[in-house]
Amino acid sequence: MQLKKGERALLAYFPTSNDARKAAEELKRAGIEEVQVDRISRFGVNNDAEINNPIAGRAETITGLTLYSAGTDSMIDDDTRVLKAADPSVSGIGDHNYGVAGGTAFMVTAVTTDDLFNSAKAIIKDSGGKM
Numbered sequence: 001m002q003l004k005k006g007e008r009a010l011l012a013y014f015p016t017s018n019d020a021r022k023a024a025e026e027l028k029r030a031g032i033e034e035v036q037v038d039r040i041s042r043f044g045v046n047n048d049a050e051i052n053n054p055i056a057g058r059a060e061t062i063t064g065l066t067l068y069s070a071g072t073d074s075m076i077d078d079d080t081r082v083l084k085a086a087d088p089s090v091s092g093i094g095d096h097n098y099g100v101a102g103g104t105a106f107m108v109t110a111v112t113t114d115d116l117f118n119s120a121k122a123i124i125k126d127s128g129g130k131m
Contacts, residue, residue, distance in 0.1 A: 008117045012129035013040075013104035020106035023127035027110050030119055034111040040104075104130060 003009060014020040017039070024035045108129065112120050124131060 003111065006114050007111055008114060010108075010110045010112060010117070010120055010124070010131070012108045012110075012124040012131050014106040014108065014127070014129045015104050017106050019128045020108050023108050023124055023129055024110075026123045026127060027108070027112075027120055030116065030123060032110050032112045032116060032120060036109045038107045038109065040107055 012023065014023065017037070020037045024037050027035045108124070110120060121131065
């Protein structure tokens with residue numbers, strides 16, 4: 001994406017998806033239209049709601065729930081899924097927040113104008129985000 005003259009990009013990181021969504025909504029209320037919330041993972045993200053829904057009894061793999069890596073047929077690519085399942089973040093045995101990018105796995109991206117940039121920064125800070 002090419003920013004136009006007078007536009008600025010803002011990247012902010014949050015510890016929870018709720019904080020990130022709250023900040024995104026506040027940014028939109030402040031008049032910033034281009035706002036996006038993403039989850040950061042070193043394994044890539046493919047969050048398939050049909051497969052990765054434990055409440056509906058559709059948790060096909062533990063890696064799909066913990067690493068957001070499901071979405072593929074359980075009979076395909078077994079070696080990759082086995083290696084991912086060996087990761088400490090899947091088993092729960094390991095360092096606290098292991099594999100989480102600085103404890104802030106949710107990113108809010110916004111494109112704003114120069115005149116709204118400082119108020120956008122204040123919204124991020126007030127919402128608990130880091131820039």
